[in-house]
Amino acid sequence: MKSLLHNRSTLPGAVLTLVFTGAALISLFWVPYDTTVLNIADRMKLPSLVHPFGTDQFGRDILSMLMVGARTSIAVALVAVGIGMLAGVPLGLAAAARKGSLPDEIIMRTNDLVFAFPSLLIAVMITAVFGASALNAIIAIGIFNIPVFARLTRGAALTLWSREYVMAARVAGKGAARISLEHILPNVTNLLIVQGTIQFSLGILAEAGLSYVGLGAQPPTASWGRMLADSQTMISLAPHLAIFPGMAILLTVLGLNLLGDGLRDLLDPKLRRART
Amino acid sequence: MVQYVLKRLVSLCLSLVAASVLIFLTLEVVPGDPAAYMLGINAQEDTLNALREQLGLNGTILERYLSWAGGLLVGDFGTSYTYRTPVAELIGERLWVSLPLALYALILSTLIAFPAGIWAASKRGSLVDTGVMGVTQLGVAIPNFWFAMLMVLVFAINLRWFSAGGFPGWEVGLLPGMKALTLPAIALALPQASILTRVMRSSLLDTLGEDYIRSARAKGLTRGQAMWRHALRNALIPVLTIMGLQFSFLLAGAIIIENVFYLPGLGRLVFQAISSRDLIVVESVVMLLVFAVIVVNFAVDLAYAWVDPRLRRRR
Numbered sequence: 001m002k003s004l005l006h007n008r009s010t011l012p013g014a015v016l017t018l019v020f021t022g023a024a025l026i027s028l029f030w031v032p033y034d035t036t037v038l039n040i041a042d043r044m045k046l047p048s049l050v051h052p053f054g055t056d057q058f059g060r061d062i063l064s065m066l067m068v069g070a071r072t073s074i075a076v077a078l079v080a081v082g083i084g085m086l087a088g089v090p091l092g093l094a095a096a097a098r099k100g101s102l103p104d105e106i107i108m109r110t111n112d113l114v115f116a117f118p119s120l121l122i123a124v125m126i127t128a129v130f131g132a133s134a135l136n137a138i139i140a141i142g143i144f145n146i147p148v149f150a151r152l153t154r155g156a157a158l159t160l161w162s163r164e165y166v167m168a169a170r171v172a173g174k175g176a177a178r179i180s181l182e183h184i185l186p187n188v189t190n191l192l193i194v195q196g197t198i199q200f201s202l203g204i205l206a207e208a209g210l211s212y213v214g215l216g217a218q219p220p221t222a223s224w225g226r227m228l229a230d231s232q233t234m235i236s237l238a239p240h241l242a243i244f245p246g247m248a249i250l251l252t253v254l255g256l257n258l259l260g261d262g263l264r265d266l267l268d269p270k271l272r273r274a275r276t
Numbered sequence: 277m278v279q280y281v282l283k284r285l286v287s288l289c290l291s292l293v294a295a296s297v298l299i300f301l302t303l304e305v306v307p308g309d310p311a312a313y314m315l316g317i318n319a320q321e322d323t324l325n326a327l328r329e330q331l332g333l334n335g336t337i338l339e340r341y342l343s344w345a346g347g348l349l350v351g352d353f354g355t356s357y358t359y360r361t362p363v364a365e366l367i368g369e370r371l372w373v374s375l376p377l378a379l380y381a382l383i384l385s386t387l388i389a390f391p392a393g394i395w396a397a398s399k400r401g402s403l404v405d406t407g408v409m410g411v412t413q414l415g416v417a418i419p420n421f422w423f424a425m426l427m428v429l430v431f432a433i434n435l436r437w438f439s440a441g442g443f444p445g446w447e448v449g450l451l452p453g454m455k456a457l458t459l460p461a462i463a464l465a466l467p468q469a470s471i472l473t474r475v476m477r478s479s480l481l482d483t484l485g486e487d488y489i490r491s492a493r494a495k496g497l498t499r500g501q502a503m504w505r506h507a508l509r510n511a512l513i514p515v516l517t518i519m520g521l522q523f524s525f526l527l528a529g530a531i532i533i534e535n536v537f538y539l540p541g542l543g544r545l546v547f548q549a550i551s552s553r554d555l556i557v558v559e560s561v562v563m564l565l566v567f568a569v570i571v572v573n574f575a576v577d578l579a580y581a582w583v584d585p586r587l588r589r590r591r
Contacts, residue, residue, distance in 0.1 A: 109287075109290075109291075112291065113291055113294050113295060113298070116291065116295060116524070116566050116569045116570050116573070117295075117562075117566055117569075118524050118525060118527070118528035118565075118569070119528075120528040120529070120531055120532070121528055121562050121565055121566065124531070124546055124550065124558065124562060125299065125302050125303065125558070125562055126302075127550060128303065128549075128550045128553075128555060128558045129302060129303060129305055201417070205417075205419055208419050208422075209419065209421060209532050212419075212421055212532065212535075213531075213532055213535055213547065214547075225419075228419075228421070228422055228425065231425075232425060232536070235425060235428065235429050235433070236429065236433045239429060242422070242425055242426070242429070245422075246418075246419065246422035246425070246426070249419045249422065250414070250417050250418050250419065250422070251417075253416075253417040253418075253419075254413065254414065254417035257413065257416060257417055258413070
């Protein structure tokens with residue numbers, strides 16, 4: 001823990017991440033103003049004591065919208081990482097346990113195929129079929145995460161399968177599934193945590209992009225990308241409408257990236273040497 | 277090498293077939309009848325049937341897939357339900373915006389990333405290195421469409437150096453066209469340039485630590501000479517791979533950036549097609565982009581094997 005705080009990127013990363021997840025959690029119980037109530041009299045107010053980040057073109061409090069938006073972004077990205085891990089890790093473990101077999105070949109080729117679809121294209125297809133919603137954004141980002149975790153897990157697991165302690169477990173009569181769960185999985189957890197942080201930040205960017213083009217969360221649910229899209233035509237009149245949501249995305253992603261870098265340095269000393 | 281190329285070629289074809297099946301089946305799930313959509317609610321049953329026949333909607337799934345995929349092979353993408361023009365024509369027009377935009381961004385990102393990465397690596401641990409790494413950290417985290425909006429605010433609205441959006445068309449001349457694509461290309465290039473700078477730097481640092489660099493230094497080359505003559509060339513291999521992968525991000529990213537600048541490219545075509553449920557257009561554009569990604573990655577694989585003979589034997 002001490003070395004975690006000594007790393008120069010981890011601390012700011014952890015603080016930023018805490019601020020935004022904190023804001024998202026608080027928004028579940030309390031926000032300064034109701035974001036579904038329009039108040040035209042107070043529209044496009046500049047930042048003040050009453051509205052620290054000002055109000056938008058419908059008079060809604062931007063701070064409150066950002067808090068609800070944090071909840072949307074974090075929920076979408078987190079569930080998408082969950083989907084990627086829950087499907088990708090078992091696939092990777094299974095592929096590594098039967099390296100070179102037909103299932104391995106099928107899993108890896110399917111992965112390559114999904115990799116050829118940028119997440120945005122998957123989202124475009126899904127929304128073309130099922131319509132735009134936060135759920136479909138989650139599915140699109142989640143599908144894209146599956147091959148990422150499957151490849152990572154397979155690669156790491158393959159090197160572990162040649163270790164002596166795995167050999168010992170095999171000699172002791174443990175099956176491939178049990179070895180994967182008891183010996184391989186615990187040893188790839190560090191890697192998964194680091195990659196999870198990175199995919200989490202990519203998920204936030206993807207969610208913002210999708211809701212910006214109208215393929216993500218639909219109104220009245222506030223989302224950062226949607227706020228930016230709404231502010232676009234008014235950017236010369238009220239730049240603060242665009243600046244705060246953009247900063248929120250930038251700082252959240254920056255925080256997660258710094259945290260991921262710090263965790264990687266901490267959990268994988270080999271990489272630290274190569275990077276600095 | 278020939279055997280390697282053939283092997284990769286077979287897997288390329290399999291990937292393309294699999295991708296087309298996947299795209300076709302996904303969009304096949306969509307409820308609704310395009311013929312009814314085109315003709316409106318007052319259409320007669322026999323007119324509907326005739327149009328379905330004309331659009332090739334009457335066969336079994338397999339027949340429809342084969343006729344769609346067969347059409348793709350000869351450049352016939354079908355007819356758009358809303359524009360009533362061949363999809364290939366629609367795509368062809370838009371490609372003249374999207375493709376130059378992606379290439380422009382790729383060139384910009386290379387022009388930024390190479391010097392920045394080399395500079396940071398050669399001054400490792402210095403203020404320059406820290407500064408470059410800090411800027412790339414920001415570049416990776418910034419949403420590019422937001423950066424695009426800020427550039428519009430500064431360079432189009434306040435300084436009036438560029439127009440805030442739209443595209444005059446190439447027939448007006450090369451320079452006005454390039455000018456209209458400059459802000460979008462910068463926005464698109466920024467995150468990719470940041471990633472590429474980091475890859476360039478770490479790859480160069482890796483090769484600078486190799487034994488042959490020490491030998492080169494021992495035989496009397498200066499640090500700079502060793503870097504330019506030996507390290508750089510070897511450091512380029514991972515950089516090229518990342519550039520290949522980035523091409524798909526540039527194409528996909530262009531979909532969003534085109535919307536910020538109201539550029540008449542593939543991205544806007546797709547979104548208009550989605551909102552008017554013109555699925556054949558969506559299907560074809562997605563297929564085209566996936567095709568481009570698969571082919572570019574194939575080309576990178578070949579280039580890789582050509583540069584590094586060890587890779588040919590691996591599979």
